[in-house]
Amino acid sequence: MIVTNCIFAVDASPFLTTADRAGAPSACAAPDAALAAGARVDEPPFGMHSIGRTLAEANATLERFAWLGDRLAAAVWRRDIVEAETAYDNPGHHTLSCYLDGGHRTERQKLPGRYGAPQRLCALPSDHESRWWVRGHMHFVHLYFLPEHFTRRAIRELDREPRELTLADRTYFEDARLAALCQSLAVAPWDDPDDRLRANEAAHEILSLLLRGQAVRRDEAPVTGGLAPATRRRVREYIDAHLSRSLTLGELAEVACLSEFHFSRMFRASFGMPPHAWIAEQRIERARALLRSTTLALDRVAAECGYANTSHLGHRFRAAVGASPLGFRRAMKAA
16 A cells, blocks of 8 residues: 655655555655665565554655665654554564654553653664554654664673663653754755765764663573673774774684684674674774764775775775765765
8 A cells, every 4th residue: 555645745665565566556756765775675674564664554644765874764754633543563673753743642552641742752662562542743753773773882882782782662752862863864855875874874873872861671581692791892892903904703712712613603692793794894883983073084094994995995885885985074074
């Protein structure tokens, strides 16, 4: 089912499955942002039970949608309805919702009498279930992200075991800085690659704030099988201190005082990826930081991040970020 309200010349197709598309009329002549970016909309994080799909099937109006890079997505929605029930059931992705306007009569069924309002936020974890009474006018922005977006930051920013943490299920909480960033994201242009690079940076800032304010410990039994906290910290700090040169598995295993076999297995358990993937990710993050905040020449940036030359930097950076290093720097300066 495609939403046929074309007031904003945008359809809800980023949230519908391939089967839905095949049998649905082309109600709005809008580009399919998801498919244009090479993403499959019939797979997580925007599959059968996604928040966006639920809203599309409820005839909410999708005003804007964009893939922001790093498998992050943003959408601006509008609803005008007398009364309707909306239910979310294990969407498979995390969602941060911020009301831009209205919502004064919308409530979560398990929290009767607690209503929305502009600048109020909801954090909806990937495995949550909720039912809502939606009434009247609502205008809101959503940021969609995967659980690993959230938990991997825990290592770098909180020095915490990522498997211990998840996003809290929160309804209508207030955070002035977070709301301001969401509102800015909602009105920022998303049309060209530079716009989306800036929106991507804003989304990552939002995730950092969300991690610090809305992360909770999982209810499950304590995690096992990974690196001890002190060892995890020592390895992470060693990698950070030596990103400018080649790093080997044997070298890192020695830092952890483990065999290469056991280190590789335990690293993956604690970091959510093998050592080489984590190192590659940290090189890109450092390159982004240097390009954003310094005027270092590209050969210096490449050397600081452990790339053989500017060509190597450019190839890796474009593959990860979707822009050349100079293009990224230009976009950040225009922010």
